[in-house]
Amino acid sequence: MAKDTFSLLNKIKKPLFTDTVKRIVLWDIAIFFLLFVTSNVFTIVITNKILTDNLDERLKNEVETLLGSFVIRQDSIKFTGYSEIKEPNFTTINSGAFFLQVYSIKDKLLLSSDNLKSFGTITFNIPDIKSKYEFANLTAGNHQLRVIYTPLMNEQNKLAAYLQLSVFRTEYSSIMKKIILFNLLNLPFILLIIVLVSIFLAKKSYSPLNKIISIAENISANNLNARIKYDAHPQDELGRLRDTLNNLFTRLEAQINQISQFTDNASHQLMTPLTAVKTELEYILKRDRAPEEYKETLTMLNVQTDKMISIIKSLLVIAKYSSNTEEYKSVFKISQVINELIKPVFKNQNIDYEIGGDLYLRGSYEGFQIVLENLIDNAIKYSPDKSRVIVRAERVDDNVKISVEDFGTGIIDEEKEKIFEKFYRTASSIKGSVQGYGLGLCLVKTIVLSMEGTIKVEDNLQIGTKFIVSFPLINII
Numbered sequence: 001m002a003k004d005t006f007s008l009l010n011k012i013k014k015p016l017f018t019d020t021v022k023r024i025v026l027w028d029i030a031i032f033f034l035l036f037v038t039s040n041v042f043t044i045v046i047t048n049k050i051l052t053d054n055l056d057e058r059l060k061n062e063v064e065t066l067l068g069s070f071v072i073r074q075d076s077i078k079f080t081g082y083s084e085i086k087e088p089n090f091t092t093i094n095s096g097a098f099f100l101q102v103y104s105i106k107d108k109l110l111l112s113s114d115n116l117k118s119f120g121t122i123t124f125n126i127p128d129i130k131s132k133y134e135f136a137n138l139t140a141g142n143h144q145l146r147v148i149y150t151p152l153m154n155e156q157n158k159l160a161a162y163l164q165l166s167v168f169r170t171e172y173s174s175i176m177k178k179i180i181l182f183n184l185l186n187l188p189f190i191l192l193i194i195v196l197v198s199i200f201l202a203k204k205s206y207s208p209l210n211k212i213i214s215i216a217e218n219i220s221a222n223n224l225n226a227r228i229k230y231d232a233h234p235q236d237e238l239g240r241l242r243d244t245l246n247n248l249f250t251r252l253e254a255q256i257n258q259i260s261q262f263t264d265n266a267s268h269q270l271m272t273p274l275t276a277v278k279t280e281l282e283y284i285l286k287r288d289r290a291p292e293e294y295k296e297t298l299t300m301l302n303v304q305t306d307k308m309i310s311i312i313k314s315l316l317v318i319a320k321y322s323s324n325t326e327e328y329k330s331v332f333k334i335s336q337v338i339n340e341l342i343k344p345v346f347k348n349q350n351i352d353y354e355i356g357g358d359l360y361l362r363g364s365y366e367g368f369q370i371v372l373e374n375l376i377d378n379a380i381k382y383s384p385d386k387s388r389v390i391v392r393a394e395r396v397d398d399n400v401k402i403s404v405e406d407f408g409t410g411i412i413d414e415e416k417e418k419i420f421e422k423f424y425r426t427a428s429s430i431k432g433s434v435q436g437y438g439l440g441l442c443l444v445k446t447i448v449l450s451m452e453g454t455i456k457v458e459d460n461l462q463i464g465t466k467f468i469v470s471f472p473l474i475n476i477i
């Protein structure tokens with residue numbers, strides 16, 4: 001019930017637009033708006049160009065017809081196309097009207113169309129004519145004009161006069177005005193659409209992220225074994241987020257399990273020596289004792305303290321290697337570890353080493369040292385005095401096989417699996433005089449697994465036990 005209320009509160013508190021969504025929406029609006037303005041400017045420029053080109057083409061065609069009506073000899077100019085310029089386009093002022101003026105090079109008006117009488121003269125700026133046709137925009141009163149200039153040449157290709165032909169740009173201006181007005185009127189609607197589309201896109205693009213967040217929120221310390229299930233390619237951003245979070249949960253789960261296991265085991269196992277210490281102290285403090293008795297108690301305290309240190313050390317090493325961190329991993333040579341670190345420890349023991357060639361392993365060489373030390377130590381501990389132990393390392397297919405063989409008490413089949421459990425000791429060793437805490441083989445197995453290896457125990461052929469550890473072979477080129 002309380003949990004339901006809490007999750008309900010969570011839902012109510014969630015804002016409609018988070019800061020991130022607002023930011024994205026604003027960016028989207030800015031980008032869409034910029035695109036809208038750019039596309040409008042582009043449309044206007046292109047339309048302007050098309051319309052101007054059309055006017056220019058019309059002017060050019062008309063000028064080409066008129067040019068055929070001029071006969072120019074030396075300084076005399078004769079115009080034969082009066083019928084042409086008597087047409088309505090040259091005599092009236094309609095939307096398609098042509099205004100014609102011909103000026104001499106001395107700026108004297110030689111010819112003009114009839115409609116100019118009522119329209120008035122059009123400014124004639126003798127143009128800097130670089131090509132056959134020059135175009136310009138002119139304003140005459142309230143009217144916008146498009147003008148073409150062309151030189152009239154005599155037979156010797158000498159400039160004799162200039163021809164100017166003009167048309168209205170009114171139609172063109174009204175089209176442009178209509179486009180701009182249409183866009184301005186539509187702007188509020190377009191803005192509204194842009195805002196709505198931006199919100200939709202922002203919400204849509206964040207919805208998978210929100211889904212992942214809500215799954216992650218549901219994974220608490222109590223159900224750390226749950227994982228985010230979201231269908232996305234591992235290279236995809238959301239796939240990477242899912243994998244990163246899942247890996248994080250895996251690491252957290254391992255760490256939390258480790259801590260709680262360590263706490264459980266340590267408190268359980270330390271209870272025995274601590275109780276022994278407490279009982280002994282209570283007994284000795286009851287009254288005054290002889291110095292020997294104090295000495296005896298202190299010796300006992302020392303033994304129990306050593307026992308506690310040893311237990312804690314082993315538990316810490318187990319915790320370190322169960323976390324499977326890359327930190328301790330490197331490539332090392334088996335013979336080097338055996339010659340430099342193992343042989344000196346067991347120098348007075350009856351141990352035969354049979355190491356086949358240069359074999360390498362990947363992992364922690366310190367961990368590997370702990371594995372060998374524990375297996376050899378057990379082989380010696382659970383065998384008669386001076387009994388032989390064989391340590392063998394060889395390549396078998398793609399693996400390196402390391403065995404520690406003894407000729408001691410052996411392990412019955414029912415206990416072969418259990419001996420790897422934390423604090424497990426076989427019934428015979430509990431009864432016997434060999435000291436131990438049942439942590440060595442658990443430690444060995446944890447390290448072997450952290451190096452991607454396997455471990456098994458077999459009966460030795462004649463008598464005793466054989467531990468076989470196998471690791472993937474590392475090829476050094």
Ligand code: ADP
Binds near residue numbers: 379427429437439
């Ligand atoms: P410890 O030796 O401290 O008791 P281990 O975890 O090293 O703890 O070993 C667990 C148990 O497995 C031992 O108590 C012992 O009974 C048994 N064991 C281990 N190695 C051997 C061996 N080489 N021969 C016979 N028994 C063994």
